[in-house]
Amino acid sequence: MSQEKFAEEYEVVVVGAGHAGCEAAAAAARMGASTCLITIHLETIAQMSCNPAIGGLAKGHLVREIDALGGLMGLLADETGIHFRLLNRSRGGAVQGPRAQCDKAAYRLTMKKWLEEIQNLRLLQSVVTRLIFEGDRIVGVACQDGTRIKAGAVILTPGTFLNGLIHIGLTSYPAGRANEPPAMELAQSLRECGFKILRLKTGTPMRLDRNSIDWEKFRPQPGDDQPVPFSFRTSRPLKNLIVCYVGYTNEKTHQVIRNNLDKSPLYSGKIKGIGPRYCPSIEDKVVKFPHHPRHQFFLEPEGLNTSEVYVNGLSSSLPYEVQKEILRSIPGLDQARILRPAYGIEYDAVSPAELKPTLETRKFKNLFLAGQINGTSGYEEAAAQGLVAGVNAVLKLRGQEPFILGRHEAYIGVLVDDLISFGVDEPYRLFTSRAEYRLNLRIDNADLRLLPYGFKLGLVSEQEYQRFQEKQGRIKKVIDFLSRERVKDEKGEPIPAVNYLKKPGINWDKLVEKVEIPVELSPEEVRFIESEVKYEGYLRKQEKEISRIIRLDNLLIPQDINYREIPGLTREQVEKLEKNRPENLGRAKKISGITPAAVYNIYLYLEVIRKKGLRDNVPRGTCEPDE
Amino acid sequence: MNQTLEDTIIAISTPAGHGGIGIVRLSGPEALPIARKIFCVKEPEQNIPARTMCFGYLLDDESRETLDAGYLCYFPGPYSYTREEVVEIHLHGSPVLLNEAVRLGIRAGARPAHPGEFTLRAYLNGRIDVIQAEAINDLIRASSLDQARISFKQMEGSLSRKIASAREKIVDLLTLVETSLEFPDEDTEITPEQIRTVLLDLIGDLGRLASSYEQGRALLEGLTVAILGRTNVGKSTLFNALLEEERAIVTPYPGTTRDFIRENIQVDGVLMKLVDMAGFGQASHPVEEEGILRGQKLAEKADGLLVVLDASREESPEDFLLLNKFRNKKKLLVFNKSDLKPAINRQKVLDTCPGVSWVEVSALTGKNLGQLKKMMLETFAPQLEKQEEIILHQRQKVLVDSIKNSLENGLKLLDEGAGEELVAEAIREALPAIGQLTGEIRNQEVLDQIFNRFCIGK
Ligand SMILES: Nc1nc2c(ncn2[C@@H]2O[C@H](COP(=O)(O)OP(=O)(O)OP(=O)(O)O)[C@@H](O)[C@H]2O)c(=O)[nH]1
Numbered sequence A: 001m002s003q004e005k006f007a008e009e010y011e012v013v014v015v016g017a018g019h020a021g022c023e024a025a026a027a028a029a030r031m032g033a034s035t036c037l038i039t040i041h042l043e044t045i046a047q048m049s050c051n052p053a054i055g056g057l058a059k060g061h062l063v064r065e066i067d068a069l070g071g072l073m074g075l076l077a078d079e080t081g082i083h084f085r086l087l088n089r090s091r092g093g094a095v096q097g098p099r100a101q102c103d104k105a106a107y108r109l110t111m112k113k114w115l116e117e118i119q120n121l122r123l124l125q126s127v128v129t130r131l132i133f134e135g136d137r138i139v140g141v142a143c144q145d146g147t148r149i150k151a152g153a154v155i156l157t158p159g160t161f162l163n164g165l166i167h168i169g170l171t172s173y174p175a176g177r178a179n180e181p182p183a184m185e186l187a188q189s190l191r192e193c194g195f196k197i198l199r200l201k202t203g204t205p206m207r208l209d210r211n212s213i214d215w216e217k218f219r220p221q222p223g224d225d226q227p228v229p230f231s232f233r234t235s236r237p238l239k240n241l242i243v244c245y246v247g248y249t250n251e252k253t254h255q256v257i258r259n260n261l262d263k264s265p266l267y268s269g270k271i272k273g274i275g276p277r278y279c280p281s282i283e284d285k286v287v288k289f290p291h292h293p294r295h296q297f298f299l300e301p302e303g304l305n306t307s308e309v310y311v312n313g314l315s316s317s318l319p320y321e322v323q324k325e326i327l328r329s330i331p332g333l334d335q336a337r338i339l340r341p342a343y344g345i346e347y348d349a350v351s352p353a354e355l356k357p358t359l360e361t362r363k364f365k366n367l368f369l370a371g372q373i374n375g376t377s378g379y380e381e382a383a384a385q386g387l388v389a390g391v392n393a394v395l396k397l398r399g400q401e402p403f404i405l406g407r408h409e410a411y412i413g414v415l416v417d418d419l420i421s422f423g424v425d426e427p428y429r430l431f432t433s434r435a436e437y438r439l440n441l442r443i444d445n446a447d448l449r450l451l452p453y454g455f456k457l458g459l460v461s462e463q464e465y466q467r468f469q470e471k472q473g474r475i476k477k478v479i480d481f482l483s484r485e486r487v488k489d490e491k492g493e494p495i496p497a498v499n500y501l502k503k504p505g506i507n508w509d510k511l512v513e514k515v516e517i518p519v520e521l522s523p524e525e526v527r528f529i530e531s532e533v534k535y536e537g538y539l540r541k542q543e544k545e546i547s548r549i550i551r552l553d554n555l556l557i558p559q560d561i562n563y564r565e566i567p568g569l570t571r572e573q574v575e576k577l578e579k580n581r582p583e584n585l586g587r588a589k590k591i592s593g594i595t596p597a598a599v600y601n602i603y604l605y606l607e608v609i610r611k612k613g614l615r616d617n618v619p620r621g622t623c624e625p626d627e
Numbered sequence B: 001m002n003q004t005l006e007d008t009i010i011a012i013s014t015p016a017g018h019g020g021i022g023i024v025r026l027s028g029p030e031a032l033p034i035a036r037k038i039f040c041v042k043e044p045e046q047n048i049p050a051r052t053m054c055f056g057y058l059l060d061d062e063s064r065e066t067l068d069a070g071y072l073c074y075f076p077g078p079y080s081y082t083r084e085e086v087v088e089i090h091l092h093g094s095p096v097l098l099n100e101a102v103r104l105g106i107r108a109g110a111r112p113a114h115p116g117e118f119t120l121r122a123y124l125n126g127r128i129d130v131i132q133a134e135a136i137n138d139l140i141r142a143s144s145l146d147q148a149r150i151s152f153k154q155m156e157g158s159l160s161r162k163i164a165s166a167r168e169k170i171v172d173l174l175t176l177v178e179t180s181l182e183f184p185d186e187d188t189e190i191t192p193e194q195i196r197t198v199l200l201d202l203i204g205d206l207g208r209l210a211s212s213y214e215q216g217r218a219l220l221e222g223l224t225v226a227i228l229g230r231t232n233v234g235k236s237t238l239f240n241a242l243l244e245e246e247r248a249i250v251t252p253y254p255g256t257t258r259d260f261i262r263e264n265i266q267v268d269g270v271l272m273k274l275v276d277m278a279g280f281g282q283a284s285h286p287v288e289e290e291g292i293l294r295g296q297k298l299a300e301k302a303d304g305l306l307v308v309l310d311a312s313r314e315e316s317p318e319d320f321l322l323l324n325k326f327r328n329k330k331k332l333l334v335f336n337k338s339d340l341k342p343a344i345n346r347q348k349v350l351d352t353c354p355g356v357s358w359v360e361v362s363a364l365t366g367k368n369l370g371q372l373k374k375m376m377l378e379t380f381a382p383q384l385e386k387q388e389e390i391i392l393h394q395r396q397k398v399l400v401d402s403i404k405n406s407l408e409n410g411l412k413l414l415d416e417g418a419g420e421e422l423v424a425e426a427i428r429e430a431l432p433a434i435g436q437l438t439g440e441i442r443n444q445e446v447l448d449q450i451f452n453r454f455c456i457g458k
């Protein structure tokens, strides 16, 4: 038993005010828990450490989901966005993802303001150095200045600060972000907890002075004519206030990089951490794809009141001198001044295999982890986890059922399930291909999928819920109308309007040329109807499959089952099953090394062999059943 | 049924019955110590050398009685069939003796193997994959040479390789589709045409694999060949002649055969199940009528038909009725009784079914029966390319078909311009079947491919 004296007490303490921490703290407080958000610098709350953009494919989906659950990120990105695009606009609704560039300073300040306005939420500038436990339960944190804060639950969201080490060329220094101190003691404290610690790596490109770039040399990439907001709550029209530009490296650039690989901490073996392959440094690209004559990059202004320009695509950990040389080789950047050099950073993460689906650690009760500490990368992935951790911390304290989203109902569910089931071996990023039911996990139905949960949790207001129901009413009216109404197809045959809309190549605009819609719809509602109609057959099929899977997942495995009796299981599988004793088939599936074939064999055993009393007459030879 | 891989199993591994030599095999951690308890190597060395025949005696270690002389051969794991410790004891092929050896082995600590357990262990220990395991089973059961040859090739993993290559192409396909969907801002320059090419290639591969199933099935299960024709044209006589045995009753009276008779014959290594049945024509008896009806049903399902005509009589309307009824089936026209004076207008008959091969035989004298057999093989048995690997299992065929179906659906969507996410959906629909056929494809694998092939990332 610890004899700690506590200065203050909160139900929930969140350590770190990045994208995960802000969502976690906001969710916990708004659910009514007294909450304290501790951060090293109040100035850098919700700092966008890397690129100035939110969203993209899969990530934009996440933001919509966070928004539907009552989180902040979507609303904030709309509020502070200065350049909006909907990726894959020409493709189907399931693979469209909004992306916005935000004014970094405004993003930070607005988040701070919003957090300050939340009841029950207190911000505190301090450095947490130690976790305080009683037995296997966390009871508080200790700060650098000796203050101890008691907590019902603690959510750790330290980003890249855990044992952070910045590399520029062969020089390295401890830091959590450029020129900000790392969290060394906290990292040590986690190691002492006995968690499996991973060492990961990421990087960020240089920021250039806008006035030193010859913009004529680059191809402009303006935002969309009709910006699509992230948030279901954003009603004001969005405006593009800046233009981005596209440029390319060239053979000369690549030569510079090749000549200087010996100064790269990555290639000299100095960096041991594992970096993300989807976000390679420019030296990585040149080495891995030697035959590519050029690599694309984007020039992205970081805000309205700054001359800093983010060079998306030139992430590097080469020395400052070499970075300058790289720029000199690119027409238009040859005079560019570096305001902040690019750097690589190594940091500690905890293997997410240590977590429950609520993001609580398995080892310690009421200790939750969210964001990069769980091996992910990306603001959106972090924010989503923050929300999950914040909500579940409160539910746990109140003794309520945990909030766990399935893979079939949200990308958030896919994200968390991937993390805890498979662990990570590089910083994890979400992709739409990671979802089994991609056609159902769309931006246009995120509210339908999740808003009722948000309402139930108390994160979505009565009024918003009302609006949501009205929207569903309008949509239903129109779909019913389209099923009744007939239009003439290309051959002049009258067919139901829905069937016409279903045809490849026919979109809403073409439909309304033929039929007048009796209800006024927002673009968002149109997008939803289009997707539902186009994907109808697939969605129904998936629905069936989902309910079948849920039924199977819930199939109980008797605790006294003798796994050795089940044909087709390997020795290791039997051992793992005996150790874990999963209560149902769904849990068994989650155990590493338990393949789908093994699950099928267990199923077969439970359903066929045991039921029919065929125990002594199990077919042998091969393990694959015929039907 | 207490089965673990920890115990050592023993069984006679040569076929039942008397043979020149017989082999008793042990597999498991105690294989060698148990073998040495029951088999005494003549020049006992400290260690039995690996994979070497050691001369010695089978010994009852209780009565100290020598039962037989033979060889012991030791295959240390993992370089053995099951990847476990394996010992083979080669003895004289008397069932009594071999059973005694097994009994001694059990007394020394082994347990009798379940049927197929050596193969099962090889499978469980990762020595062979499911397809190879199935192939070995077939090899053990193979009853004709061709079949054995094909099974053997599969065992060597050639089918596995072919399926592995299809799997690779599927990953490739997913890589293209997913990259184009997932990274619209990167200049990866993937065109629908590129996706189309891979799709077509894959569909072609799967089609060939699926059609080879027909061949495999024919070889494994045999082809059903129905003999039909009017009454009294000599069907039963032909049946007996092909069988080289007086199996069916033959009389000069029409309506002799009333039910089916089935017998198997081997034609050049291929199993054929011949069916003789009631003749078509005016039934004079309800039993005969029922026989005719059933015969028609069976003929519908047969792999091939021998339509027998009596060449010594004029063609009749029933002949034409019959030919018309089965016009879509693989068949041969057999003009029987060619030893008698011809009366049939052969050309007129042939004109009604162009392209169908025919032959003049005499079931009575045996004339041209060799020729008929050859034609049966050519027409009914699928053409075997000696190099072609063959799918032998219904299970695999169903999987291949369903994968092919999904991909064809994907191709159709692509051609309609339905959007890559739907093409992707069609391919993804096939993933469970692909998983069962080739091992699961995890999306991580596709992502790995994407990052290896394309320079992704801003
Ligand atoms: N000369 C001659 N007689 C034959 C030949 N084949 C069959 N016959 C005779 O034709 C008669 C009928 O023969 P089956 O074999 O019983 O004829 P079937 O077609 O089986 O007759 P059902 O069973 O009654 O439909 C018998 O007397 C046979 O000996 C042949 O090639 N040459």
Ligand SMILES: [Mg+2]
Pocket: B235, B236, B237, B248, B249, B250, B256, B257, B277
């Ligand atoms: Mg007969």
